[in-house]
Amino acid sequence: MKKILAMLLTMVMVFTMVSAIAEDEHVLIYGTSTEISGDFAPGAWWTNNAADAMIRELSNDCATVVMNKEGEYIVNPTVAESVEGVMNEDGTKTYTIKIKDGLVYSNGDPITIQDFVWPTAFGCSAVASEVGAKLTAYLTIEGGQAYYDGTASVISGLRILDDKTMSLQIVADKVPYFYDITYASVSAYSMKYWLGEAVTIKDDGEGVYFEGLTKDAIAATLEASRFNASESRVSTGPYKLVEFDQASKQATLVINENYNGNYEGQKPSVPKIVITRAEDATWFDAMKTGAFNFYDTITDGEQVNQAMDLIEDEDNKKALGYGFNYAQFDRPGYGKIMFQCDFGPTQFEAVRHAVALLLDRNEFANTFCQGWGGVVNGPYGSAMWMAQAAEEWLDENLNNYAYNPEAAVAELVADGWVYDENGNDYVEGIRYKKVTAEEAGNYVHTKKLDDGTYLMGLEIEWSSSEGNSVSDLLSVMLANGEQTAAAGMKINQNVMTFSELLNYMYRDATQGDKYGVPTYCMYNLASNWSTPVYDRSYDYTVDPALLAEGYNTNFIINPELDKLTMDMVYGVEAGDSDTYLEIWKQFIQLWNELLPEVPLYSNIYVSVYPDWLENYEQTSYWSFQNAIVYANIAK
Amino acid sequence: MGKYILKRCGYIVVVFLILSFLMYSLYNLIPTDPARQELEPQRKGLKADEYQMLYQQLRKEMGLDDPLVVRYLRWMGLWQDTDGTFNGVLEGNFGYSNLYKRNVVEVIQAPMGNTIFINIFSTIASLSITIPLGIYCAVHKGKRFDSATQVVTMLGYSIPVYIIALIFMYIFCVLWRVFPIMGQKTAGMEYANSWEEFVDMLYHIALPVIVMTFGSLGGMTRYVRSSMIDALSMDYIRTARAKGLKEKVVIYSHAWRNALLPVITSILGWFLGIFGGSVIIENTFSLNGMGKLYWQGLNNMDFELVLAIQMFYSIVSLVGSLLIDISYGLVDPRVRVDK
Numbered sequence: 001m002k003k004i005l006a007m008l009l010t011m012v013m014v015f016t017m018v019s020a021i022a023e024d025e026h027v028l029i030y031g032t033s034t035e036i037s038g039d040f041a042p043g044a045w046w047t048n049n050a051a052d053a054m055i056r057e058l059s060n061d062c063a064t065v066v067m068n069k070e071g072e073y074i075v076n077p078t079v080a081e082s083v084e085g086v087m088n089e090d091g092t093k094t095y096t097i098k099i100k101d102g103l104v105y106s107n108g109d110p111i112t113i114q115d116f117v118w119p120t121a122f123g124c125s126a127v128a129s130e131v132g133a134k135l136t137a138y139l140t141i142e143g144g145q146a147y148y149d150g151t152a153s154v155i156s157g158l159r160i161l162d163d164k165t166m167s168l169q170i171v172a173d174k175v176p177y178f179y180d181i182t183y184a185s186v187s188a189y190s191m192k193y194w195l196g197e198a199v200t201i202k203d204d205g206e207g208v209y210f211e212g213l214t215k216d217a218i219a220a221t222l223e224a225s226r227f228n229a230s231e232s233r234v235s236t237g238p239y240k241l242v243e244f245d246q247a248s249k250q251a252t253l254v255i256n257e258n259y260n261g262n263y264e265g266q267k268p269s270v271p272k273i274v275i276t277r278a279e280d281a282t283w284f285d286a287m288k289t290g291a292f293n294f295y296d297t298i299t300d301g302e303q304v305n306q307a308m309d310l311i312e313d314e315d316n317k318k319a320l321g322y323g324f325n326y327a328q329f330d331r332p333g334y335g336k337i338m339f340q341c342d343f344g345p346t347q348f349e350a351v352r353h354a355v356a357l358l359l360d361r362n363e364f365a366n367t368f369c370q371g372w373g374g375v376v377n378g379p380y381g382s383a384m385w386m387a388q389a390a391e392e393w394l395d396e397n398l399n400n401y402a403y404n405p406e407a408a409v410a411e412l413v414a415d416g417w418v419y420d421e422n423g424n425d426y427v428e429g430i431r432y433k434k435v436t437a438e439e440a441g442n443y444v445h446t447k448k449l450d451d452g453t454y455l456m457g458l459e460i461e462w463s464s465s466e467g468n469s470v471s472d473l474l475s476v477m478l479a480n481g482e483q484t485a486a487a488g489m490k491i492n493q494n495v496m497t498f499s500e501l502l503n504y505m506y507r508d509a510t511q512g513d514k515y516g517v518p519t520y521c522m523y524n525l526a527s528n529w530s531t532p533v534y535d536r537s538y539d540y541t542v543d544p545a546l547l548a549e550g551y552n553t554n555f556i557i558n559p560e561l562d563k564l565t566m567d568m569v570y571g572v573e574a575g576d577s578d579t580y581l582e583i584w585k586q587f588i589q590l591w592n593e594l595l596p597e598v599p600l601y602s603n604i605y606v607s608v609y610p611d612w613l614e615n616y617e618q619t620s621y622w623s624f625q626n627a628i629v630y631a632n633i634a635k
Numbered sequence: 636m637g638k639y640i641l642k643r644c645g646y647i648v649v650v651f652l653i654l655s656f657l658m659y660s661l662y663n664l665i666p667t668d669p670a671r672q673e674l675e676p677q678r679k680g681l682k683a684d685e686y687q688m689l690y691q692q693l694r695k696e697m698g699l700d701d702p703l704v705v706r707y708l709r710w711m712g713l714w715q716d717t718d719g720t721f722n723g724v725l726e727g728n729f730g731y732s733n734l735y736k737r738n739v740v741e742v743i744q745a746p747m748g749n750t751i752f753i754n755i756f757s758t759i760a761s762l763s764i765t766i767p768l769g770i771y772c773a774v775h776k777g778k779r780f781d782s783a784t785q786v787v788t789m790l791g792y793s794i795p796v797y798i799i800a801l802i803f804m805y806i807f808c809v810l811w812r813v814f815p816i817m818g819q820k821t822a823g824m825e826y827a828n829s830w831e832e833f834v835d836m837l838y839h840i841a842l843p844v845i846v847m848t849f850g851s852l853g854g855m856t857r858y859v860r861s862s863m864i865d866a867l868s869m870d871y872i873r874t875a876r877a878k879g880l881k882e883k884v885v886i887y888s889h890a891w892r893n894a895l896l897p898v899i900t901s902i903l904g905w906f907l908g909i910f911g912g913s914v915i916i917e918n919t920f921s922l923n924g925m926g927k928l929y930w931q932g933l934n935n936m937d938f939e940l941v942l943a944i945q946m947f948y949s950i951v952s953l954v955g956s957l958l959i960d961i962s963y964g965l966v967d968p969r970v971r972v973d974k
Contacts, residue, residue, distance in 0.1 A: 027823035035931070037735050046736035048676050132736065134677060139685050173682070227737075246745040248819035249923050274822040279921045285809050286816050319812075499667040499936060511666040538683050546683050 026612055026633045028270050030624070031278030031292035036249050040233075040241060041226045042119055042189045045133040055241060055275065057625040058253055062111065062236035064097050065185035066263050071385055071532040071621040073181050076263045079103065081164070083184050085574070091172030092142050092157070095184040098165045105190055106235045106256045115188040117158065117166050118201050121208050124148055124155045130215040131222060140183060142169040143207060154207030178572045178580050179533050193234040196221035236260065238268040238629050251275040262629055269632045270613070284310065290320050293610040296624050299331070301370025304606045311608065323611040327618040327627075328604055330383040333528035334376050335368075335470055337598040340505075342555040344443045344521035345458050348433075350415030351489075352595040355460070355522075356401035357408035358487055359478045365601035368473055373603040377401070378588040379527065381602050383620030384534060386584050393585060398592045405483040412487065417458055423449050431458040431488030442517065459490045463505070463520035465498040470524055470600065494520065506550035518555075524600075532621050536565040536587070540596075554596040561590055636964075640957070647953045654949050655724075655942075659707045662938040669733060670694045672936065710942075724946070730939030734932065739943040743928065746912065749819065750924040753840050754909035757847040762902065765852055769859025774886060776864060784856065792853025800846045800919045807842055814842040817921035843920045847913065855905075859898055866894035896967050900959055907955040911948060 034051040042060065044053065064080040065073055075083045081098040088094060103111040122128050123137025124144035138144030142157025157169030170183050177183075191201065199212045225233075229244030229251065239253035253273045261267050276292055283295055284306050298304050310316065310324055317323035337355065339346040346352055361375045377398040380387045387394065417431040426432070432455045440446040445457035462479065464471035471493070478484060479491035502508075505523055509516030540561040541552045552562075564587040572579045607618050616631040618624060670693040678686055698706055698717050708714035710730070712723025722728050730739040772781040791799070808816040815821070819839045826832040866872065867890050875885045912926030925944065932940040 029822040039736055044676065047734075134673075136677065136681065136685070136689070139681070245820065247749055247923060250818070250820060250822060252823070272823065276818060276822045277921045277923075279817060279918065281919065282804070282817055282921070285804065289808055289812055289816050291816050291818065292822060499665070502671075503666050503668075506671075508668060508671070511668055515666065533679075535679065541683070543683075549683070549687055551683055 026270075026610075028273045028294055028610070028613065028628070029292040030273060030275045030294040030296065031283060031286060032275055032296070033278050033280060033283070035277055036244065036251055036275060038229075038244055038246055038249075039226050040229065040244075041133070042187070042194065045128075045135060046226070051275065054623070054625050055251055055253070057237065058239045058273070058628075059233075059235040059237040059241045059256075060187060060189070061238060061262060062103065062260060063185050063187040064099070064116070065181055067532065067621065067626075068263060069619070069622050069626070071619075073179065073185070073532070074263065075181075075184075078261045078263055078265055079188075083181075085180070085184065087175070088169070091175070092169050093175040093180065093183075094157075094167055094169045096161070096165065096167045097184060097186065099188075101164070103188070103236075103260050104258050106233070106240050106258050108258055109190065109234070111188045111190075111236070113160055113162075113164055113166055114201050115191055116186045117160055117208055118191045118195070118210075119189055120168060120186055121155055121158055121201060121210060122195075122213075124158070125210060125213060126150065127210075127213050127215055127218070131219055140170060140174055142171050144171075147207075147209075152207075154204075154209040156207040158208040160201075160203040160208060176570065176573050178569045178574055178576070179535065180574045182533070188236055190234040194222060194225050238262070239273060249277050262626075266629050268629045270628060273628070287324070287608065288313075288316055288320075293322070293324075294613075294624075295608045298606045298608065299603055301368065301372045301603070304372045304604075305370055307606055307608045317611075324608050325611050325613070325616075327607045327609070327616060328372075329607075329619045330381060331373075331528070331603040331605055332381040332383040332530065332620045333526060334379075334381055334602040335526045335600045336524070337474070337600060338505075338523045338525050338554065339596055339598075340518065340521050340523075340553070340555045341594075341596055342557065343441050343518040344445070345433075345456060345460055346521040347439065348415055349594060350411045350417075351458065351460075352598070353401065353411050354408040354487065354489065355478070355491075356595060356598045357404045357411065358481065358484050358489065359474075359598065359600075360403035361401070361598070361600060362403070364473060364477055367477075368470065368601050369603050372606070373601045375400075376599045376602045378592050378599065379536075379597065380534075380588065381529065381620070384529070385532070386534065386581055389581060390585055390588075394588070397585075397589055401595075401598070405487055408483075409487050412458070412489075417488065419455060421447070421455065421457065423453060423455055426488060429488065430490050432456060433458070444519075457490075458488055459492065460522050461520045462491050462493050462522040462524075463501050464493055464495055464524050465501050466495050468524070470526075471495070474524055474600075491522065505553050508550065534584075535569045537569050538565075540565050556594060556596045558590075558594060561587070561594065564590065636961075640961070643957050643960075647950075647957070650953060651946075651949060655711065655946055656707055658942060658945055658949075659710060660703060662942060663703055663706065665936070665938075667936050668699075669936070669938075670697055670699055673733065710939075729943040729946075732932075732937050732940040734935045734937040734940065739940050742940060743925070743943070743947075746924050746928045747910070749922060750912040750917075750926070751909050753843060753847075753922065753924065754912075756840065756844045757851070758905050758909055760844060760848040761851045761855060762905070764848065765855035766859055766898075768852075769856045770863050770886065770891065772856065772860045773863030773867060776860075781860075788853035788856045790853075791849055792857070794850075796846065796850040796913070797915045797919060799850050800843075800916060803842060803846050803849070804919070807845075815839050819922060840922070843916050843922060847916055851905075855901060858901055859894070862894040862897050863890060866890040869893065892966075896963065899962055899966055903955060903959045903962060907951055907958075910951050 032051045034049050036051045036055065037047050037049055039047045039052055040056060062079055064076055064083055066076045068074050079100060081100050083095060083097050085093055085095045099113060099116060105111060120137045120141060123135035124141055124147045126148050128135045138148035141155060143152060143155045144157065146152035147155045159167045161167055170180065195218045198217050199210060201208060201210055229241045231242055233241055235256065238256060238259050240256045241251060241253050243252040255268055255271055259267055278286060278292060278295060286292055287295055288310060298307055307326060311326060339352050341347050365373050365375045376382060377394065377400050412431060417433045418426050419432040419434065420426050420429060421432055435454050435456045437454055440454040440456055443456065445459040447455050449455060475493050479493050484491060501523060503511045503515040504520050507516050507518065538546060538551045540556060540558065541547060542557050542559050542562045547555065564583055568580060568583045568587060572583065609616055612634045614632050614634045616627055618627045670690055673693060674686065674690055681689065694700055696717055698709060705714055709716055710723050712721050712725035716722045732739050732742045735742045768784060772784050775781050804816060807814045815838065820835055824835060872885060872890055875889045912924035914926040914930045917924040917927035918930065929941065929944050932944065
């Protein structure tokens, strides 16, 4: 027995010694709640999970147009000598891009103009689809569709003009577009590395075309390159992906000594980043015990408070040898109640207003976010530049629907919800309203009286996804709230899987006839804008064909709302922020009146990092992969 | 015997076909649209008509508009694929993971390796504790040690494994900091050699193995104990003792061999179970194993991945039950499996 105990103790000592080796270095160990898939393609060509995207951005950064710290799209002076856009007479727009001299890959090889051109050309090739890549450049580049279909041998809108210059012509129906500078964002990827040496790209004066590009010629190389994580990987970003352990799902990145710099010429100094999996249930203990030392974008209020405890824990700091700091930033989005506005009680604006007035949104946000969040009054997040630029205007012009059950009742009464189920004057219970046959539709809570009158009950069918803490809180504070019943409203919660919820929301009859029938008039969801592009085009379309295809999931038929959302991006020249902002305000104000959704909360996010990391400044759009380039290790 | 095995193999094929159709149908009954799921991330970057065109194209490519039977036969490789080839399970294509955008076989390799590695340790550890413990308790039935073991094993049997995992994590990882809390290797570690890497891996899987072993002690100990008690009450044991045989010989040569028959079913079941990961353990300790992969497949509606895993488990179970039947004949000469 003694021998066994001694052996066990020795083993534990050996293990502890082994684990101690790693703790001596300042390695940034990034815990991610999204598992790395191992697919490191140039873009979201195949997979697009958050962890993959982050690694992709850390290891690739050689684009002609990039986003700056302020969330604006700008020409990248490190990469591009010039980017010039010219509107053509036929309504298309041509961008001419000249790249800088001396750009190199991680392995020291020079970056050529062909390396900038081929990814766009590949997106115009049917071979991309054959190998399973989701690329749609052929829909944007003039002549791309013909090349894709095989009816043209060159992509007429994509040109290599000389050793440093290329041009791309955007199809007429995509310009003018407020964000059209993003069309001129082309990134360099080594064609030799990704497609192999058998493929070349040429331009004989009429447009770009590939030679030797077939599925058989590239499939093996492309597949190997996608999943390659080693020194042989050719990339352009601040970091090189040198290892990905498939078994433990752990990726290791080290500084790329040949990095050309970001748009400000900044280069990284944190030598090594390891990205590892974090579990929601154990992340706190994992950080506390040093399994990882960086946890990005904590969204849940309770977890944020846990993180604060960790930051203040001096004993743990002594045990670990380092403490923690945090960066906080606003969520570029919001959680919401979403209405479908073409049937049932929620087709009436007064009912939508009443729901908003019956919910104490400040209390809701405070409870849900545990103090780490607030309320917005429109479809925006406080991190957006428009919201910041129009902060005062928003306060003055938007209805904040402050909790007011009496006002809710008054709105309902004014709208005609003044009857009981027999058509008599309302006294108690559920309110009813006299509606037309068209308004009644097939909604389950309507009845036809003997005299032919249609009565609709103020009974809202709510679809909520399972295991959703927002739903639980809504159920307590709204659906089962005394104020709701007292107002004569009933909200019936129907819990289902998220995919089923989407089927009902999209009215997707291909998944079953029942989904095609308007059933639930209320949903709880969230909206996020992970990039600064705020493009709501088609979201409020009134085109019946598009409605049938699942656009405008609010089913709110308001031509003005549709026009504003289309004009906001397709009616404004790129760079004309003033006009954009003006239309945005009009849209927000109209939306706030119509209230197709009730915004519930907009969180404050927190990222926790080790206290030996200095100058780490993360914001809503300036994420880890951008901010880490400026960070350094404290001396 | 050969004829019997052939007959059973025939049954296995029939059961597999029925099972595969049922499973395939069940997953296809789930109201979800893989084409929409696939295109959703791109939706904002596309104009409405472009989205519709791509959506319809994708539905066609995925064969989503074909009848269920056609899709099943296509998946099995008995019907032409949308590209005109036969490319299904029977041709060695076990499907394509929509989540990982790779062939399922490639996706499964690493988690399967991990699961087998962890489960082998856990199974061996469990059996080497439970069998001697069960025998000892049976031989010393009613004594203080037996009673105490009954209580402890009942406790281990009753407490859900995730509770055990969390308690052990708190004690060993947070309070004492003896074991790492998650993962399979120390992040950022540079190993001097593969032995060091192996030791680090052992260090990481030690606690999950301890938890799995602890969680499975109760069942098998009680099973072995009860089987041994039955065997020890037999007349031949009394005869053996009357003959003056040593107690060890009586217990291990006479009683244990006879007690082995019911136990072997469980033991073989355990060994077959090394292919199947534990959803709870792997998720709690952040281990990349089959249980976690299966869970992720289900959560992300990656049905080809889930189907492939389930079909693999079905085959393992079917082959396993055949092996168990054959082993009966080997262990107990009274059993004739070919009859």
